[in-house]
Amino acid sequence: MTSSNKTKQECYVIKKDAVKAFLDSLSDYTLHAPVREDETILFKEIKNTDDIIYDFSNAVKAPKDVVMPQTETMLTITKGGKDSLVVEEPESPDKSVVFGIRPCDAKGIALLDQIFYEDKQDTYYVQRRENTTIIALACNDPHRNCFCTSVGGAPNGKAGCDLLFTDIGDAYFVEVVTSKGKKLITNKKLFKSISEADKKAKNAAHKEATRKLGDALDLKNFPEKLEKMFGEEFWEKYALKCIGCGACAYMCPTCYCFDINDIDYKDVVKRVRTWDSCQFGNYTMHTSGHNPRPNKVNRVRNRVLHKFKYHVDNYNEIKCVGCGRCTTHCPVNMNLKAIIKELAEKEL
Amino acid sequence: MKSNPYMPEIAVIDDIRQETVGPRAIKTFKVSFKDDRLQKGFAYKSGQTAMVSLFGKGESMFCITSSPTKKGYLEFSVMRMGKVTSALHELEEGDAIGVRGPYGNDFPLEQWKGKNLVFVGGGIGQAPLRSVYLNVLDNRDDYGDVSIIYGARTSKDLSYKEELFDFEKRPDVNLSLCLDWKFAKEGMLDEEAEEGWFKIDMKDPEKTKAPKGTTRFTGFVPQIVLVSKPKPKNTIAITCGPPIMIKYVVENLKKLGFSSDQIYTTLEMRMKCGIGKCGRCNIGSTYVCKDGPVFSLTELEKLPNEY
Numbered sequence: 279m280t281s282s283n284k285t286k287q288e289c290y291v292i293k294k295d296a297v298k299a300f301l302d303s304l305s306d307y308t309l310h311a312p313v314r315e316d317e318t319i320l321f322k323e324i325k326n327t328d329d330i331i332y333d334f335s336n337a338v339k340a341p342k343d344v345v346m347p348q349t350e351t352m353l354t355i356t357k358g359g360k361d362s363l364v365v366e367e368p369e370s371p372d373k374s375v376v377f378g379i380r381p382c383d384a385k386g387i388a389l390l391d392q393i394f395y396e397d398k399q400d401t402y403y404v405q406r407r408e409n410t411t412i413i414a415l416a417c418n419d420p421h422r423n424c425f426c427t428s429v430g431g432a433p434n435g436k437a438g439c440d441l442l443f444t445d446i447g448d449a450y451f452v453e454v455v456t457s458k459g460k461k462l463i464t465n466k467k468l469f470k471s472i473s474e475a476d477k478k479a480k481n482a483a484h485k486e487a488t489r490k491l492g493d494a495l496d497l498k499n500f501p502e503k504l505e506k507m508f509g510e511e512f513w514e515k516y517a518l519k520c521i522g523c524g525a526c527a528y529m530c531p532t533c534y535c536f537d538i539n540d541i542d543y544k545d546v547v548k549r550v551r552t553w554d555s556c557q558f559g560n561y562t563m564h565t566s567g568h569n570p571r572p573n574k575v576n577r578v579r580n581r582v583l584h585k586f587k588y589h590v591d592n593y594n595e596i597k598c599v600g601c602g603r604c605t606t607h608c609p610v611n612m613n614l615k616a617i618i619k620e621l622a623e624k625e626l
Numbered sequence: 627m628k629s630n631p632y633m634p635e636i637a638v639i640d641d642i643r644q645e646t647v648g649p650r651a652i653k654t655f656k657v658s659f660k661d662d663r664l665q666k667g668f669a670y671k672s673g674q675t676a677m678v679s680l681f682g683k684g685e686s687m688f689c690i691t692s693s694p695t696k697k698g699y700l701e702f703s704v705m706r707m708g709k710v711t712s713a714l715h716e717l718e719e720g721d722a723i724g725v726r727g728p729y730g731n732d733f734p735l736e737q738w739k740g741k742n743l744v745f746v747g748g749g750i751g752q753a754p755l756r757s758v759y760l761n762v763l764d765n766r767d768d769y770g771d772v773s774i775i776y777g778a779r780t781s782k783d784l785s786y787k788e789e790l791f792d793f794e795k796r797p798d799v800n801l802s803l804c805l806d807w808k809f810a811k812e813g814m815l816d817e818e819a820e821e822g823w824f825k826i827d828m829k830d831p832e833k834t835k836a837p838k839g840t841t842r843f844t845g846f847v848p849q850i851v852l853v854s855k856p857k858p859k860n861t862i863a864i865t866c867g868p869p870i871m872i873k874y875v876v877e878n879l880k881k882l883g884f885s886s887d888q889i890y891t892t893l894e895m896r897m898k899c900g901i902g903k904c905g906r907c908n909i910g911s912t913y914v915c916k917d918g919p920v921f922s923l924t925e926l927e928k929l930p931n932e933y
Binding site: 296363397563 | 632
């Protein structure tokens, strides 16, 4: 896990017109960066670094799929005879760099690490994660639905980052967060030493972005409060609106639930895993028909409680990075921040 | 890939026992790993589960119904229900399946040494209990009285029949088998096979006076608990079966003076990974696959009612 090998703070500046040369020099890596496609900002595998865009609020989807693809083959099984089966694993993933990820989404990956590195390590995730270096771009123009500062994040948060870039006008201020990030700083002609003015410009940029986000919610005793709210009727109000489409989970940088299924091609079977969501009724349905979370109210409540209570119980951190995508993309205008605010301020 | 937790090992079906028949038939599969070293290395405890693969159909989590005291094989009792279980029922001896595990926690048998144990099972719920009582009976001197209450609809629906009928002859096992009272009443029982099964007083089961040594009853499992009247002192009750049965078994055990920390059960949940990653088996912040499946009632009472 990269967060455990922090190096002493080391900083550089890189001129904006030198960034292309830097990214071009990373030819040993598969590069993922934001591009504009039909008015949409997406993270894509980059063939030509001219395609990369630098001036954007955030991508429509977090680049979570670099470490956790939406669909991946876990095993390929070749059937021989009656008791002959050959089970093969996929090849090791390529080394990759994600450039331009926002600190909220990088933190999302740090939160995924908690799940996939724990106990029995998820080898598929861990291999990808170990092979991925994350260059984040600090946020200087938050989206209207953003609330990272309410959930322990910041426009310049370093969780999950290996390098953190901040736009300071004609250059980027570069903070080296991990030794993995440091490995990318090889060309000192591109990465120059910083001045006091650079430092000031960086701090001013962070301060301005934080100001734009407005007041943070006070969620200090919120997890304990939520526990007491489990049986309350107001969950019904939120659930009534929900159509159970799962868009919130698919857009979420911290949602990680998955399904595993076999696809039978007669002689060859592929065991495939895909993203899943606790908002789907089938998610918890037993074969017998019994369902521990039979209604939308159970499922909507589970999603909120998982992020703001259950995960806090297990890992002492809120499992939401405040990117606001669930709100932006909800077809029935559910607003997570508004729900959290209402619950946090509710008298018990 | 080093130590991939999702990698099943190939096991071969050595024996298949047809426990019950009908649309929801139960079969017990006795399997062993192809690689002998894996078989020796597969150390499990009573209560733990394993993920069984039928390649092309998928994976399902089953409790291991054999006792770890018996080396060289694993047993799974499977009711024909869905895609994987129906396909498993089509397999024959010699066929290969995949197995990974063992997963989850186990019944605290070490702590229970010197205590009396009461097992209360219904239907396929007997499968996890079987691993525990076979284990206990292989270490008989370590425990006090052992009582087994097991119910099914009709005599045709009783699993592990021969094994249980053998227990009737054991002086160190207090056995109560029971058949569903409702079916007895409607005359749906196989009259010959059920002849001589003692009908309990369903209205006031505690007043039932069965002749000493009676092991075969007709009645519901929770009522048989009141007929058998296990004493709570120094006793642990372990129950598994349909949710409605568990509910009334617990109620009746409490009536007899059992406290929540003397009652244990094992839970079922839909599972995909078995190692706390895929998300779906949570009850609050507890994951049944890794924190369970074994829970004391004291532990369950602290969790949200979503199981």
